[in-house]
Amino acid sequence: MQPQQLIDTAMAQGLPAPYWFIELFKVLGFSLHAVPMNLWYAGILIAMLLRAFGSEQGKRFSERLMLQMPVIIAFGVNLGIVPLLFIQVAYAKVFYPATVLMAWAWLGIIVLLIPAYYGVYIYAFGLRDREKAMPAWKQAAGWVAAILFIAIAYIEGGVAAFLTGAASAAWLRIRGALPLWIPLIAAGAIGVWKGIRSHEGPLMAAVMITVHLTAACCCWLRPVFRLSRARTFMNGES
Amino acid sequence: MLIALISVVHVIVSHYAVGGGFFLAMEVGHAYRTGNRDYLSYLHRHARFFILLTVVFGAITGVGIWWTIGLASPLATGVLIRTFVFGWAIEYVFFVIEIAAAFIFYYYWGRLPEKTHVRIGWIYAWAAWISLVLITAITAFMLHPGRWLENPTFWVGMFNPQFLPQMIARSGGALLLSSLFVYLHASLFVKESGMRDMIASRSARPALLGAVMISVGGIAWHYYLPESAKAVLAIAAVLNVFMTLIFALTVAVFVLLYLGPYRNPGWLTPGFAAALFLFGTAAFATGEFVREAVRKPYIVYNIVFGKQIFPREVAHLREVGYLEGGLWTSAYVADRYPTAMVDGAIDETRLLALPESDRIALGEVLFQYHCNDCHAAKDGYSAAGRLVQGRPPEMIKSLLLHLELAHFFMPPWAGTDEEADLLTEYLTSIAPPRPQWMLPETTKREAF
Numbered sequence: 001m002q003p004q005q006l007i008d009t010a011m012a013q014g015l016p017a018p019y020w021f022i023e024l025f026k027v028l029g030f031s032l033h034a035v036p037m038n039l040w041y042a043g044i045l046i047a048m049l050l051r052a053f054g055s056e057q058g059k060r061f062s063e064r065l066m067l068q069m070p071v072i073i074a075f076g077v078n079l080g081i082v083p084l085l086f087i088q089v090a091y092a093k094v095f096y097p098a099t100v101l102m103a104w105a106w107l108g109i110i111v112l113l114i115p116a117y118y119g120v121y122i123y124a125f126g127l128r129d130r131e132k133a134m135p136a137w138k139q140a141a142g143w144v145a146a147i148l149f150i151a152i153a154y155i156e157g158g159v160a161a162f163l164t165g166a167a168s169a170a171w172l173r174i175r176g177a178l179p180l181w182i183p184l185i186a187a188g189a190i191g192v193w194k195g196i197r198s199h200e201g202p203l204m205a206a207v208m209i210t211v212h213l214t215a216a217c218c219c220w221l222r223p224v225f226r227l228s229r230a231r232t233f234m235n236g237e238s
Numbered sequence: 239m240l241i242a243l244i245s246v247v248h249v250i251v252s253h254y255a256v257g258g259g260f261f262l263a264m265e266v267g268h269a270y271r272t273g274n275r276d277y278l279s280y281l282h283r284h285a286r287f288f289i290l291l292t293v294v295f296g297a298i299t300g301v302g303i304w305w306t307i308g309l310a311s312p313l314a315t316g317v318l319i320r321t322f323v324f325g326w327a328i329e330y331v332f333f334v335i336e337i338a339a340a341f342i343f344y345y346y347w348g349r350l351p352e353k354t355h356v357r358i359g360w361i362y363a364w365a366a367w368i369s370l371v372l373i374t375a376i377t378a379f380m381l382h383p384g385r386w387l388e389n390p391t392f393w394v395g396m397f398n399p400q401f402l403p404q405m406i407a408r409s410g411g412a413l414l415l416s417s418l419f420v421y422l423h424a425s426l427f428v429k430e431s432g433m434r435d436m437i438a439s440r441s442a443r444p445a446l447l448g449a450v451m452i453s454v455g456g457i458a459w460h461y462y463l464p465e466s467a468k469a470v471l472a473i474a475a476v477l478n479v480f481m482t483l484i485f486a487l488t489v490a491v492f493v494l495l496y497l498g499p500y501r502n503p504g505w506l507t508p509g510f511a512a513a514l515f516l517f518g519t520a521a522f523a524t525g526e527f528v529r530e531a532v533r534k535p536y537i538v539y540n541i542v543f544g545k546q547i548f549p550r551e552v553a554h555l556r557e558v559g560y561l562e563g564g565l566w567t568s569a570y571v572a573d574r575y576p577t578a579m580v581d582g583a584i585d586e587t588r589l590l591a592l593p594e595s596d597r598i599a600l601g602e603v604l605f606q607y608h609c610n611d612c613h614a615a616k617d618g619y620s621a622a623g624r625l626v627q628g629r630p631p632e633m634i635k636s637l638l639l640h641l642e643l644a645h646f647f648m649p650p651w652a653g654t655d656e657e658a659d660l661l662t663e664y665l666t667s668i669a670p671p672r673p674q675w676m677l678p679e680t681t682k683r684e685a686f
Contacts, residue, residue, distance in 0.1 A: 014320075015320070016320055016321070016323050016324070016392075017323070017324075022323075025327075071341055071345075074293055074297070074337050074341070075337065077297060077298065077301065078297075078330075078333060078334060078337055080301075081301070081330050081333070082327075082330065084301075084304065085319065085323060085326050085327065085330070086323075088308070088315070088316065088319045089319055089320060089323050092312075092316040092319075092320070095308075096308060096312035096315070096316065097312075097566075099305075099308055099309060100309055100312065103309050106305060106309065107302075107305055107306070107309070109305070110244075110298060110299075110301065110302040110305055113298050114294070114295060114298050114299075117294045117298065118290075118294060121290060121294065
């Protein structure tokens with residue numbers, strides 16, 4: 001059986017706007033979403049490591065980043081709505097099957113995101129209260145948030161791979177996406193570990209965030225490229 | 239059930255996100271005008287609670303609704319998104335304004351000129367209300383698309399017959415719920431009785447106005463319901479109970495608001511505020527359940543059935559078969575039961591020649607696609623097994639073949655006669671036997 005057989009060839013409704021318009025907003029929206037998204041995926045972990053093991057400068061950098069993190073997440077989630085909306089318009093035929101096939105993991109993002117987001121707020125409020133040392137439970141909330149966001153990153157990576165898989169191959173390709181994230185996070189962790197004790201700690205962290213951002217965009221571009229090739233097939237009516 | 243759970247929780251918080259914006263803008267303005275620093279200090283604390291609840295929980299559960307409707311009803315979601323993509327895009331713009339205004343309002347507290355601070359509060363409130371209006375138009379469309387079927391354009395869809403009633407009711411709901419949240423918060427965190435009395439008194443009028451708007455919107459909602467929805471309300475016992483419950487709870491909230499915060503502000507204790515909150519949210523949740531239930535058998539009225547097919551597809555699927563008509567179902571049968579395939583298509587008669595366990599398995603596939611959107615299988619919400627408990631197979635099959643005639647709120651059967659046999663076998667396998675020791679017992683009927 002060809003996987004293409006599992007993609008509907010006709011939608012009852014045509015596209016509500018020209019395809020390029022929908023594609024433009026999807027790509028623009030995702031690019032804008034990717035910036036804060038990578039700040040919370042890698043940034044929270046890096047900030048927590050810097051606070052625990054970093055130099056004074058590193059600690060200051062960590063504090064500044066985490067104080068802004070609630071606002072970064074709010075706008076980041078907000079910016080995510082644009083690609084979520086337009087991907088459903090452009091790729092309805094693969095988006096819904098992909099999410100249905102991995103329904104519990106997909107729903108898991110929401111379940112994990114709420115405590116992760118509150119964890120960031122608890123930690124940030126702990127930082128704001130400068131008069132006393134941060135209690136252990138507020139520090140723990142920061143670590144929990146860091147771990148939960150990494151878990152969400154893995155699931156999102158799986159969804160992106162699933163979208164590709166639904167268009168071009170069997171959905172076991174989900175496994176193909178995970179190794180892309182492993183070297184990224186490992187590279188980030190090694191870089192931070194080497195940098196945190198030196199004066200260059202913040203600089204190193206900033207470099208790693210940039211590397212993460214670029215690499216994540218590459219992870220994202222791959223399925224987009226494949227889907228773009230498949231768009232004529234998937235949107236035959238447009 | 240998952241949709242119901244997430245949406246009810248979200249609806250309660252999101253209405254507070256709208257009404258709470260008006261509360262904060264109005265009350266901060268009042269505190270500045272009267273120079274009441276203590277009240278301002280309380281409002282600052284309330285704004286923090288408001289941000290933590292609405293920006294985090296409210297926003298994420300809102301995304302969660304998109305997640306769940308896409309999983310449970312992908313065709314309906316796809317149709318709504320293609321129809322209203324620019325409605326959502328406009329709503330998104332107002333959502334950005336909301337978030338920016340909310341953060342400026344809270345994080346720049348005490349650092350902005352008073353007039354500017356209050357203006358930011360009003361910008362938040364109106365942006366949030368416009369979001370409510372836009373989303374309400376889409377949910378109203380799901381219940382009554384009006385003239386959209388003849389003229390499928392964006393604005394015809396937005397200004398549907400249910401739009402105004404639901405907009406009035408939801409705007410009132412936002413005012414009422416925000417006051418209930420304020421009462422709960424103030425009763426727990428304001429120790430000084432004078433301040434608590436003032437909060438109780440000042441929030442009573444918006445709450446009473448909200449209750450009146452809900453009643454007016456509710457009556458108009460009922461007036462503009464499609465005929466089938468009114469009929470569902472009249473015959474479904476559970477909905478009769480729920481409608482009575484909504485009426486009783488609304489009256490209780492109105493009376494408590496009038497006697498309590500409006501006439502006797504001193505009554506505002508944590509217990510009283512909790513009772514008000516409980517009654518108010520219970521009425522709201524019940525209302526949302528009824529709103530969803532009366533659309534049956536549609537997810538989008540007259541456009542998409544609950545089982546995720548268009549009405550016009552029924553005739554075709556009755557001819558070629560439900561399994562053959564679906565991409566995933568036909569691929570599943572081809573993969574699992576190649577002996578049932580002839581020239582690349584499913585031969586329905588061959589399905590009936592399969593072993594019993596395979597026939598039941600295929601019946602389960604049919605159940606999952608045809609029934610599972612509204613019915614659980616063996617146990618759970620409106621479990622199909624329980625609904626056909628004790629019925630002989632021929633009665634079950636006859637029911638399946640005449641679903642929409644047996645119950646007008648059920649969708650028509652969309653498969654072949656052979657597929658009805660498969661589904662009957664599956665339903666018989668999961669249906670409990672007729673309860674024992676209940677007269678007349680079917681096996682002893684001749685004795686009566």
